[in-house]
Structure formats: C-alpha cells, structure tokens
Amino acid sequence: MSEEKSLNFIEEIISQDLASGKYASILTRFPPEPNGYLHIGHAKSICLNFGLAQHFGGKTNLRFDDTNPAKEDIEYVDSIKEDVKWLGFEWAKECYASDYFDQLYAYAVQLIEKGLAYVDDSTAEEIAQQKGTPTIPGTGNAFRNRSIAENLALFADMKAGKFADGEKVLRAKIDLASPNMHMRDPLLYRIKRAHHHRTGNQWCIYPMYDFAHGQSDSIENITHSICTLEFIPHRALYDWCIEQLGIYPSHQYEFARLNMTYTVMSKRKLLQLVEEAHVESWDDPRMPTISGMRRRGYTPESIRDFCDRIGIAKRENIIDLSLLEFCVREHLNKIAQRRMVVTNPIQLIITNYDKGEEVLHSENNPEDPNGGSREVPFSNELWIEREDFMEVPTKKYFRLGPGLSVRLKSAYIITCDSFEKDAEGNITKVFASYHPDSKSGQDTSGIHVKGTLHWVSAKHAIPVVLNEYDRLFSVEDLSTAEGDFKDYINPNSLHKVKAYAEPALANDSLDARFQFLRKGYFYQDAKSTKDHLVFNRTVTLKDTWAKEQKK
RNA sequence: UGCCUGAUUGUGUAACGGUAGCACGACUGUUUUUGGUGCAGUUUGUCUUGGUUCGAAUCCAGGUCAGGCAACCA
Numbered sequence: 001m002s003e004e005k006s007l008n009f010i011e012e013i014i015s016q017d018l019a020s021g022k023y024a025s026i027l028t029r030f031p032p033e034p035n036g037y038l039h040i041g042h043a044k045s046i047c048l049n050f051g052l053a054q055h056f057g058g059k060t061n062l063r064f065d066d067t068n069p070a071k072e073d074i075e076y077v078d079s080i081k082e083d084v085k086w087l088g089f090e091w092a093k094e095c096y097a098s099d100y101f102d103q104l105y106a107y108a109v110q111l112i113e114k115g116l117a118y119v120d121d122s123t124a125e126e127i128a129q130q131k132g133t134p135t136i137p138g139t140g141n142a143f144r145n146r147s148i149a150e151n152l153a154l155f156a157d158m159k160a161g162k163f164a165d166g167e168k169v170l171r172a173k174i175d176l177a178s179p180n181m182h183m184r185d186p187l188l189y190r191i192k193r194a195h196h197h198r199t200g201n202q203w204c205i206y207p208m209y210d211f212a213h214g215q216s217d218s219i220e221n222i223t224h225s226i227c228t229l230e231f232i233p234h235r236a237l238y239d240w241c242i243e244q245l246g247i248y249p250s251h252q253y254e255f256a257r258l259n260m261t262y263t264v265m266s267k268r269k270l271l272q273l274v275e276e277a278h279v280e281s282w283d284d285p286r287m288p289t290i291s292g293m294r295r296r297g298y299t300p301e302s303i304r305d306f307c308d309r310i311g312i313a314k315r316e317n318i319i320d321l322s323l324l325e326f327c328v329r330e331h332l333n334k335i336a337q338r339r340m341v342v343t344n345p346i347q348l349i350i351t352n353y354d355k356g357e358e359v360l361h362s363e364n365n366p367e368d369p370n371g372g373s374r375e376v377p378f379s380n381e382l383w384i385e386r387e388d389f390m391e392v393p394t395k396k397y398f399r400l401g402p403g404l405s406v407r408l409k410s411a412y413i414i415t416c417d418s419f420e421k422d423a424e425g426n427i428t429k430v431f432a433s434y435h436p437d438s439k440s441g442q443d444t445s446g447i448h449v450k451g452t453l454h455w456v457s458a459k460h461a462i463p464v465v466l467n468e469y470d471r472l473f474s475v476e477d478l479s480t481a482e483g484d485f486k487d488y489i490n491p492n493s494l495h496k497v498k499a500y501a502e503p504a505l506a507n508d509s510l511d512a513r514f515q516f517l518r519k520g521y522f523y524q525d526a527k528s529t530k531d532h533l534v535f536n537r538t539v540t541l542k543d544t545w546a547k548e549q550k551k
Numbered sequence: 552u553g554c555c556u557g558a559u560u561g562u563g564u565a566a567c568g569g570u571a572g573c574a575c576g577a578c579u580g581u582u583u584u585u586g587g588u589g590c591a592g593u594u595u596g597u598c599u600u601g602g603u604u605c606g607a608a609u610c611c612a613g614g615u616c617a618g619g620c621a622a623c624c625a
Contacts, residue, residue: 006565006573033625068624124623131621135553138621169623179554181621190623209625232555233620254556256618261562267625309574311564313557316618320562323575333588367588398586407584440584452584518585545586 008312010048010253014056014224026058026223030084030091031213033065034076034197036267037282037289038083040303040324041258047307048255049226050089061220062091066098067212069196077197079282083290088300093220097212098198100219104207105159107215107245108170108188112151116244117188118144119154120171127169130176131184137177138184144173158191161204165191170205174240182233183240186210214238217250225250228257229314258310259318262471263288264478264485278489279472283526285536286472286493296469297513297523297538302331318477325539329521332538336515337364337508340376340409340454343466343499343519345383348455350414352433353380357457360440362410374504377460378411383500388453389430391419396548398450400430406451409517413438413447454517461500464533466516467525468495505533515541 007015017023028049032042053060062084066072084091097104111117120127120143132138146154158168170189178184188211193204214237217225225238235252242249259265264273265288273279273287282289285296293303306327310319340362357379365371384400393401400406405415414432422428438445474490475481481488501516508514514522520540528534 008564012567031625035625065625071624127623128621133553133621136621137553166623181554184621187623192623206623208623213625229556230619231625236555256557309563311574313564315557315563317563320575323563326575329587338585366583366585396586409584411584413584443584449584451586454585515585515587518587541585541587543586548586 023223026056028053029061029063029222031063031065032080035071037079039289041265043303044258044307059092061093061095063095067206069194074197097216117172118146118151119168121168140176158205182237210237214241218248221248222250225252229254255312261321261476262473295526296536299331302328328539332521334367336513338515341499341501341516342383342456343497344386346386347429348382348384349431350380350434351431377457379457381458382455384455405449406453407449408455409452410440456500456502460503462506464499464501466497466499467536
C-alpha cells in the first residue's frame, strides 16, 4: 500500500487497545435518535464509526436511541437506514434502545436495591432549583432519604401507571454538590404517556439518555463508544452507571462535531426550515441532509472522501464548503457524462452552411478513454449562450464577437460576420460563417482559436429545466452571526431556468451523472419525468474566467 | 465565581523532546477542442509570559481567548 497515513487520536487509542490485548476485536455503534433526517454531520460520525471497524477488522451496530417517544417516528427510522446504506455501510446488528427496556428497568431496580436511586416527587422546577448552579452546590430534599423498600414499591407503581405524567421521577443518588452538574442526582426515569413507535403503549415510563445509552453500549458489548464533545460531562455518569451495575465496561470517547460554512447543522434548525417552508422538504437539494445531498447529485464516494479529509480531532472546527465542493467535483469529473445545454440562448446562424444538417460525434468523458461517444446533430441554426457573444469584446475575452473566431465544441470553427439587435439594443441574432476544413477530429484548416463554445442545434433541441442552487445562507459562520439564523437565509438559493439541451439527454438513464459543458455537474431530479426533464445542479465548474472578470 | 474541553497559516489536519509537513483555498505559469481537467510552482502558522532542556508546537507553571456544563431532550 501507500505510505502510512497518521492515525487520529481515536485510531491511536484503538490500536493501543488491540496491541495490548485489551480487546481481541472492536465493536462500534452509530446511535441516532430517530427524530429527524441524517445530515452531513452524521455522515462524519457514520464514516468514523464504520470506518474504524473496517480499518481494524471489527463491526458496527446501528442503534436507534429511541427513548423519547414524543419526538420519534418510524419515518425517521426508515430514512436513517436508507441513508446509512446509501453511504455504503453495512451494520452488523440493527438495535433499538427500546429493545432493552426490560433490562434497563431491571438495572434501575438494582440501583434502588443498592440504595443508589430514589423516587422523587418534586416538580421539574423544584428539582432544577435544588440542583443549585455550577458555582453553588445543590441541596437535597426529604425524598432523597426514602427507604429502599418504599422506593422499590414506588418505582413499581410508576411502571404500573399509578401516577400521572410528571408526578414522580427516578433519580440516581450520587452527589448534589458535585462540580459536575450531571452528577447532581441525575434523572433516570420519567413518566410519559406517549405512543412509542415500537413498544406502543406498553410503557408509561421511559429511561433518560444517561440511563439508556451507556447500558445499551454495555449490553451490546460495544468496545469504543464514540460521541461528540458535548457529552464529555456525561462520561462520569456513563462510567458510574456501568460501575455500580457491574456490567460490561464500554468506554466513551468524544470528538468535535462537524460545522460547515454557509449552513446549519442542527436537527432542530433543519426541522424549522422544513416546517416553516423555507425549503421544500428534508430532501430539498439545498439541505445539508444526506437525502438532500443525494437528490442534489452528490455521490456517496464524494461524501466519504470528504469525511476522510476533514479528519477527527477534539478542537472546534468550521469546514469550508469549498472542500465539500472539491470532493464532489473530483469524483464527478471522473464519472460524469458530458452533454451540451444552453440556458440563456441567442440564435447563431451559420450563413454558409448548406448541408442542412449532419450528425457529429462528441466524447462522453475526456477523462475516460473507454467512455465512448454520442451523436450530436448539427445544423445551420444553433443556440449559443448569450454571454458567449460580446458586441465590443474586452481584452481577455476569447469568445465570440464581430470578426472573432471560436470553435464550436466537437464541430467547426466559425467566424462571426455580423449580428442583429432589437429596438432595445438586445442582441437577437449572430451571423457567422464556418470553416468546412476545420471539422472536429479532421481539422486541416490550420486556424487556431482560443475559445470553444458549447451549442445546441435549434431544431433538435429538447426543453429542460435546470435547478441552479446556491448556498442556503448568506453568511459564512452562522454560529457567530447575531440574531435569528433564519435572518440569514439566502433569498436566491434557487434559480429555476429553462434551457435547451442536446437530444441525447432524453434517452439517458435517470441515474446518470452529467456535466453540462462549461456549466456544472447536474443530476436528474427525483420529480423529473420524460416529458418534463428537470436537472439539479450539484455544483458548478470551477470558473477562473468569472474570477478574472471580478478583478 | 465552579468544573470540563481545547488553542499549529484563510480553513482543516499532522509532527508523540530533534528539519513545522499535507490537503483545500488564494496566487503564478503550463497543457487543453470545456476559461473544466492535468502538470509545475508560490504563499501565509505553533495564543501569551516564564521555566526545564544541548534542543520545546510537544514537558512544567501562570495568564489570555474560545467552546461546553445547571432539559422530566438526545
């Protein structure tokens, strides 16, 4: 293989654990709560967890952290499974925290029996108040001293549904003065009458995250439980539960979550964008969701490559969107079928072309010698881009203008002779003559031109619609922007454009990736039909001319 | 005011007491029937003050800055 890539801190830990014989093999898990769609931040975690297992010869479970029925739904479970598969990963077991509800309940009873948990009748407000603040120790209440027998009975009654929602909770008895707020007698169970998407109405008490997650890891024999930085203060509790219960010691490790420029990465905010119709749906191609990116035309390979490149560390980060764009372009350049599409057309008449029409050939992908070619009809009446003609060309402009010559891609070199304008001064027609001996592939004209234009034969063109996407937000770093994040939504994140496409596109497979020459990479939209072809722009091509013009 | 993390070029990420490297971005040049791609090159960095050491991004002490922690959310 190639030279060794340095290990990130988690790989470092794992290789030591393996070398020391602490574990014979590793087992990781990806544990989403099914309360929303997965986004590119989850992709980082998925690639990490599954990637670790692949790299070190272990396995990964997919576990749904479904301990809060009020927010969760089967719809999300299904989408999550689809997204993980699409990214190219296979889980060893499909698990649910709800599968462990009986076991978890038994664990809670064990804690009570050890005098390490108690039923508290206080209200949420009272409990919050009694917890104190980070600088002021908490104070206990009378419930803390209930007898084991009483706690056992009360907890059984909680389970049996003898109390109303919120009337009682089960708490761990740890340390109300702990400098770690999470150790100040954290809640273990709450009463909540809600329909659970898997257990139905079987339960009216549900374990809290802190009482479910570590134990679920332990039950599955997860060796390395990897989560994001905000769970660092939970680790003490994670370890406490495992130790007091005397169960398999899974260990938690934390890394920094992904942030990206020009977008948001929280399920809550993404949900808001959907619910308030700032975007069409969870899979709107502007969304940073996996489903949105898939619909936009991102490939799983490019997303995995991206996750590889951003690395894993503990420091807060914000990744440039341009890195993601680089990754897709790099992959798409290798696999995309080249096609010609004109979006803002002006008519080009080739005055000396008297053959009527002919069929030319153009390569599907210059990067792929085996990519073959396609037929492209040519005639004396073409569409070219309006911006490819300039009445008074500027100095570095090497496209079409009066007296200037360019090549029509895969066709002939032409020279512009004249043009027409309407009353308002808009160019309506451009007239040119072609050089018959300059035909693509058999050019003997000796003419050298700097520009090559894409084009479409007017009478052969088929109408298509292009969705040209731009960034969802107008500021780079939403986390430092003041006020509501929605104030920064880019009002021009979508341009729907009508365009003329070469006929080959009508017969192309729905699943193909395209590069529309000089315009960008496109992918057929989920709602596109034969009669109404719609393409989503995945990403533009790099455009050094646009950059030059800005100067 | 407490506790916990962290700080390396514009952005990420390496260097595990011994040459601060890589990628993206930006900028040059070159190739090109896509102003794409490819190729070659340039560019900017160890938060700060002390200390240990022949030698510190790395170890120690203090400071600064940033983020997290007081949901019957995960």
